Amino acid sequence: MSHAMIAENLSLSFGKKQVLHHISFEIEKGEVFGLLGPSGAGKTTLIKILTGQLRQEEGYAKLLGKDTKELSALEHGQIGIMMDNFGLYDRLSAYDNLLFYADIYHVPRSRITKILKQVGLYEARSTVVSKLSKGMKNRLSLARALLNNTKILFLDEPTSGLDPATAKEIHTILAEQKKRGTTIFLTTHNMFEAESLCDHIALLSEGSIIEYGKPADICRKYNHLNRLQVTLKGGEMISLENSKASALKIKEYLEKEQMEAIHSTEPNLETVFLELSGRGLTGYE
Amino acid sequence: MSNIIAVMKKQLKDTLKNKTVFIQFIMFPVLTIIMNRAITIDGMPENFFVNLFATMYVGMAPLTSISAIIAEEKEKNTLRVLLMSNVKPYEYLLGIGSYVFIACMLGAGVICAAGSYRLQEGLVFMLIMAIGIVTSLLMGAVIGTWSKTQMMATSVAVPVMMIFSFLPMLSMFNSTIAKVAKYTYSEQISILLNAVSTWELEPDSIGIMGGNMLLFILLFSVVYRRCGLE
Structure with missing residues (x-):
């Protein structure tokens, strides 16, 4: 399978502060790639380089096979970007916001209606953006990113600050896009989002990738305890070794119908990030 | 070209x-109509209020x-998203600039219509207004590009606008102010508007207006390189 994006040894400084250190990764077409890191880790800067808005000092980045320093209108027309701060015109209606971008992308107006229905904003199409809720603005921002039949979607914190129900709606839309073969580059500090949506993730801390792989593989890799946590009916919790010897014990609990739940002790991505970087994904720890 | 038109359409809405x-x-334009009809003073020059408000309009509306x-577009990140969507900075600036220019020229047309000009004088009036509006647009673009927020833009645009729009009026009453004001494009616009019927174009006026325009272009290029549009 060919690559949608390649980053090789990307480095960038703002003044004396180095914001990206030798970043390398590859993203295949149709893949959902998650970049996890706290605020200030360099996620948005990386998006800017990958979309040709910023130029790296070292290394190279390719998007759809083309150097990001030389992206043409053709490549730009295949990219959809949803930033964390919306960038919507407050005084215009939801429809007029999309109409403006439809004119820029030369997209037929029928596409606006289709997208508004897809993100569940058709009923609110005449509402001015300033009167939309945060979740609706988020969906409108996503609609704008999807407007031009994007091949690559860049999403900067797409569910940041949203309630779980709205976040789930966004996830459903993204899952649909994935099915259609859209490559998605997602930045987030929400580990559940990364685990449920992403094929591969990279953990970014202070401008460096400190871990890369499939979310489940990363969690398994850092399962240092390698034990099983059994919860019995009645609330008693038992920790068992992850070995053949524990199988009989578990069988016994099952036969006696004592088993309430069983978990492995593998860490979640938050814990892995904390272990590797010494700080949490939300950046407050 | 289509992006420029799209920006203009958006801005109109x-x-x-x-x-x-x-x-x-x-x-x-509204003030001109009202004042021109409501106030008549003995010995007042013809089209006094028209020329006075036209000069103030040139110094104020396009710039602010x-x-x-x-x-505002920088502050609310709409410009950032726009530039990521294959709209080039020059397309955006031309789109916004053209829109403001057209809107201001419509206003200038109303002011012109309020005066008592013959067709040829009216055309000269509009030409002078067009030059003044373009010069003001350049200065306004400098301020907008330099500012990170609307508040910053207002705090700079208001004093600058007051200098350019009020100096021509104040120079009528004070010779010292007149000596300084003559180096501003707005004072030259005022002088030219007052001479519409005679169409006496002084070389000094062309030099000062050209100098002002050149200065603003230079300022814009410096500010654009330092601040960009993001």
Whole structure:
């Protein structure tokens, strides 16, 4: 399978502060790639380089096979970007916001209606953006990113600050896009989002990738305890070794119908990030 | 070209709902009509209020509106998203600039219509206004590009606008102010507007207006390189 994006040894400084250190990764077409890191880790800067808005000092980045320093209108027309701060015109209606971008992308107006229905904003199409809720603005921002039949979607914190129900709606839309073969580059500090949506993730801390792989593989890799946590009916919790010897014990609990739940002790991505970087994904720890 | 037109269309819709910018375009044309009809003073030169408000309009409306529009787009990140969507900075600036220019020329047309000009004089009036509006647009673009927020833009645009729009009026009453004011494009616009019927174009006026325009272009290129549009 060919690559949608390649980053090789990307480095960038703002003044004396180095914001990206030798970043390398590859993203295949149709893949959902998650970049996890706290605020200030360099996620948005990386998006800017990958979309040709910023130029790296070292290394190279390719998007759809083309150097990001030389992206043409053709490549730009295949990219959809949803930033964390919306960038919507407050005084215009939801429809007029999309109409403006439809004119820029030369997209037929029928596409606006289709997208508004897809993100569940058709009923609110005449509402001015300033009167939309945060979740609706988020969906409108996503609609704008999807407007031009994007091949690559860049999403900067797409569910940041949203309630779980709205976040789930966004996830459903993204899952649909994935099915259609859209490559998605997602930045987030929400580990559940990364685990449920992403094929591969990279953990970014202070401008460096400190871990890369499939979310489940990363969690398994850092399962240092390698034990099983059994919860019995009645609330008693038992920790068992992850070995053949524990199988009989578990069988016994099952036969006696004592088993309430069983978990492995593998860490979640938050814990892995904390272990590797010494700080949490939300950046407050 | 299509991106420039798209930006203009968007801005038209936005302005109709943006009282702060909309009022800039219509305030002086409306004032001109009212004052020209309501006040007549013995010995007052012909088209006195028309020329006075036209000069103030040139110094105020294009400068404050374009700086406010650019600064607001920067502050609210709409410009950042736009530039990521294959709209080039020059397309955006031309789109916004053309829109403000057209809106201001419509206002200038109303002011012109309020005066008692023959067709040829009216055309000269509009030409002078066009030159003044373009010069003001350049200065406004400098302020808008330099500002990170609308508040910053307003805090700079208001004093600058007051200098350019009020100096020509104050220079009528004070010879010292007149000596300074003559180096501003707005004072030259005022002089030219007062001479519309005679169409006496002084070389000094061309030099000063050209110098002002060149200065603003230089300022813009410096500010654009330092601040960009993001």
